[in-house]
Amino acid sequence: MRSIVDFASEDVSLDRAAILRSQGVPDEAELSENFEKIYIKATELFRELAESKGIIAGITTSRFEEVFRGEGLNEKRNPVEEIYRNSSYLALFAVTLGPVLSSRVTELFNAGDYAPGYMLDSVSSYAADKLAYLAAEHLEAELAGGEAPAVSCRVLSYSPGYCGWHISGQKKLFEALYPEEIGITLNESCLMTPIKSVSGVLIAGPGEIHEFVNSYPFCNTCAARSCIERMRSL
Amino acid sequence: MELLNQISENLQNGFDEKVAALTKEAVEKQIQPEEILNNGLVAGMNIIGRKFKNHEIFLPDVLLAARAMNCAMEVLKPLLIKEGIPIRGKVVIGSVKDDLHDIGKNLVAILLEGAGFEIIDLGNDVPADKFIRVAREENADVIGMSALLTTTMPVMKKVVDLVKDEGLYGKIKIIVGGAPVSKEYALEIGADAYSFDGANAVETVESFFPKRGS
Structure with missing residues (x-):
């Protein structure tokens, strides 16, 4: 299975509280009028400029083992390895919001419109992560054959750079998936362009395979900490 | 001084054009550029910094103030250079x-x-x-x-x-x-x-x- 998916920008629901939390704004905070205006403008710009696309390609466990091994720099003990070995289906994926949004952020900063630029960047970062969730939902629906996904089948995404999967794993992932087809490229330091892109593996299986105790040595320095929320969503 | 307070307050509210206009006015009223910088602009940014640290305001508010500061600096910078006033670093x-x-x-x-x-x-x-x-x-x-x-x-x-x-x-x-x-x-x-x-x-x-x- 290999498919290219066009996501409508309305499909990407923007959770205001989550976006603001990512900026360090507590839920109960009182915001200035300026702040509110900038937020609304950024969401409008996002809806206007996002060109959301994704590519999803099934992969065998043995082939994925090779991709996951990457350059041999993964943490010795990591949750992804344990999770994919218990999966019922694996697919590589890459999603992007397209180049226009990133260019607009740069333009805003260059014009001295720092606050709108920062807000648009913040909204876009949230939306890029959300696209990975949408890719997982898409696969879940496909695996269910158009019917409601089986309760026992849950798909979550895992990306190089997180959970002990070294960022250099991007190289093998790109070789196997070829997301260049939807305009995503990789540079020498494993950075994707457009910047607002996410790649990784979608792991399908019973919800419990995704559960782990986040006490790996690298968990202490993890800035994302999204595993807690992800496990809660199962 | 009232004018410098106004510069500081407008800067804190992110009113960039107003801050630039008030800075020009201050220059025209012969207030020393260094005084405008320190007691108007930097004073305003210091308050912004404190409020940000106390979570009373957030990054977009700080960025609006920074833009206002930069607009004012376009007015002040040539004068500071002319008078040989050293930059902060x-x-x-x-x-x-x-x-x-x-x-x-x-x-x-x-x-x-x-x-x-x-x-x-x-x-x-x-x-x-x-x-x-x-x-x-x-x-x-x-x-x-x-x-x-x-x-x-x-x-x-x-x-x-x-x-x-x-x-x-x-x-x-x-x-x-x-x-x-x-x-x-x-x-x-x-x-x-x-x-x-x-x-x-x-x-x-x-x-x-x-x-x-x-």
Whole structure:
């Protein structure tokens, strides 16, 4: 299975509280009028400029083992390895919001419109992560054959750079998936362009395979900490 | 002075055009540029900094104030240069080689500029030797480096090593930041400081220089 998916920008629901939390704004905070205006403008710009696309390609466990091994720099003990070995289906994926949004952020900063630029960047970062969730939902629906996904089948995404999967794993992932087809490229330091892109593996299986105790040595320095929320969503 | 208070208040509200107009008015009323800078603009930014630290306002509010500060500085800068008033300090900043993330670096640059420092922004994907070359040419006080990837972090060490090789270690302060960077990493590579966000970067760089403004 290999498919290219066009996501409508309305499909990407923007959770205001989550976006603001990512900026360090507590839920109960009182915001200035300026702040509110900038937020609304950024969401409008996002809806206007996002060109959301994704590519999803099934992969065998043995082939994925090779991709996951990457350059041999993964943490010795990591949750992804344990999770994919218990999966019922694996697919590589890459999603992007397209180049226009990133260019607009740069333009805003260059014009001295720092606050709108920062807000648009913040909204876009949230939306890029959300696209990975949408890719997982898409696969879940496909695996269910158009019917409601089986309760026992849950798909979550895992990306190089997180959970002990070294960022250099991007190289093998790109070789196997070829997301260049939807305009995503990789540079020498494993950075994707457009910047607002996410790649990784979608792991399908019973919800419990995704559960782990986040006490790996690298968990202490993890800035994302999204595993807690992800496990809660199962 | 009422006019300087107005500059400070309008700056805190992010009214860039108003701040620029009031700054022009202050210049026309023969208020010394240094006084306008310290008791109007920097005073306003200091309040913004305190409010931000106390979570009374948030980054977009700070960025609006920084833009207002920059608009006013366009009026003041030629006068400050003309009168030979030294700037607060010069910072060469950039995202390291192969790293194309620049939002974090931009925020630090904007906030430092807002705090009265002169910024030489080298952009992103900056080779190690360029940091040194520009810092030397510009007689900079600080080199600021950002990396958002573990794969690009080693460039920071390369810069520190080059600073040492050129005999500039201690003369030029080095500050590093970015998601995968830590205080421990900064210590390990011999950087002078690590900053976890833009506001902290301003505080840290300010600690290298004498305090200014009320």
